[in-house]
Amino acid sequence: MKILIIGGGVVTKELLRILNLKKNQAVIVEKDPNKCADIGSKYDVIVINKDATDISIYTSDISMPDLDAVLALTDRDEVNVFALTIAKLYNIPLRLARVKDPKIAELIIQLGLGIPISVPAVTADLVKGYLESIREPxxxxxxxxxxxxxxxxxxxxxxxxxxxxxxxxxxxxxxxxxxxxxxxxxxxxxxxxxxxxxxxxxxxxxxxxxxxxx
CATH class of the missing domain: 3.30.70.1450 (Regulator of K+ conductance, C-terminal domain)
Incomplete structure (x- = not known):
């Protein structure tokens, strides 16, 4: 499975720790160079050091049609909604976003942008569960x-x-x-x-x- 992950925070790092990176190809987008260096040194993934709102990521850096999943896991609702919107334009099968505002979560559902996860603590295990059940039960x-x-x-x-x-x-x-x-x-x-x-x-x-x- 080819996965684009927006954000290089705690949830992303935990997800990378429990994902089988031999079976899954992951690309991480993170604007903080220190986080990029940390992830790149620990995991066999591609890391892009850019802000997720930089449109060149989706038009030049990544082959969006080849993706199976886009996971927007930053702590900014507006960035995560932006990422889901781009993913929907490319008809990515699984689109999931971490959101803090319940109203934003409802909007994501109404617009059909993807899956909003608005629980107090978004866990890597929860995200992994979605990934594992996308292709087969x-x-x-x-x-x-x-x-x-x-x-x-x-x-x-x-x-x-x-x-x-x-x-x-x-x-x-x-x-x-x-x-x-x-x-x-x-x-x-x-x-x-x-x-x-x-x-x-x-x-x-x-x-x-x-x-x-x-």
């Missing part, structure tokens, strides 16, 4: 004949924009809840699966990836 556990999966919905998925009643779920399959980055909802048959939603699915089926991803 992540199995979290086995309970008798049932398996519990975490699935992140992207714009290219078979089920995006559909309500649960429009999805041909296998027998003995239950969508337990939907997380939009702000709220956890217990869905009903009219609940829609939107890009950026993370869903928990309990099922006996081994083909759940085909149902959601196509």
């Amino acid at each position: 992540q199995m979290l556990g086995v309970f008798g004949d049932y398996k519990l999966f975490r699935i992140t919905i992207t714009e290219t998925d078979k089920v995006v924009g559909k309500s649960l009643k429009e999805v041909d779920l296998p027998p003995d399959t239950y969508v337990l809840f939907i997380f939009d980055g702000i709220n956890v909802k217990i869905p009903d048959k009219d609940s829609k699966l939107l890009s950026g939603n993370q869903v928990m699915v309990l099922t006996k089926s081994d083909d759940i990836i085909k149902v959601f991803k196509g």
Whole structure:
């Protein structure tokens, strides 16, 4: 997976520590040269020492169409929204931003820019969970004949924009809840699966990836 990470702070460093950088290619954009030097010396990643609002990053420094994910993890909401906006223009499958203002988080959802994570402490494990479940469901556990999966919905998925009643779920399959980055909802048959939603699915089926991803 090719990942662009905006910001070189604590969350980014922790994420790099737990990511498998042999399987994932990461590019970090950070304006502080000291942080750039620190990250570059510790991790096998590409580091770009520029402000994330510098448009040349997206037009010259990085091949945006090749990216699988853009993670905006700075402590500035406006910068993170800017990064998601650029990512949406390039139809990057996974777009995630750390936000402090709940109103900004709601705006990100309304505009379809991506996934806002507005929890008191954005953790690297939470971000890693999104990355791991973007391409295929992540199995979290086995309970008798049932398996519990975490699935992140992207714009290219078979089920995006559909309500649960429009999805041909296998027998003995239950969508337990939907997380939009702000709220956890217990869905009903009219609940829609939107890009950026993370869903928990309990099922006996081994083909759940085909149902959601196509």
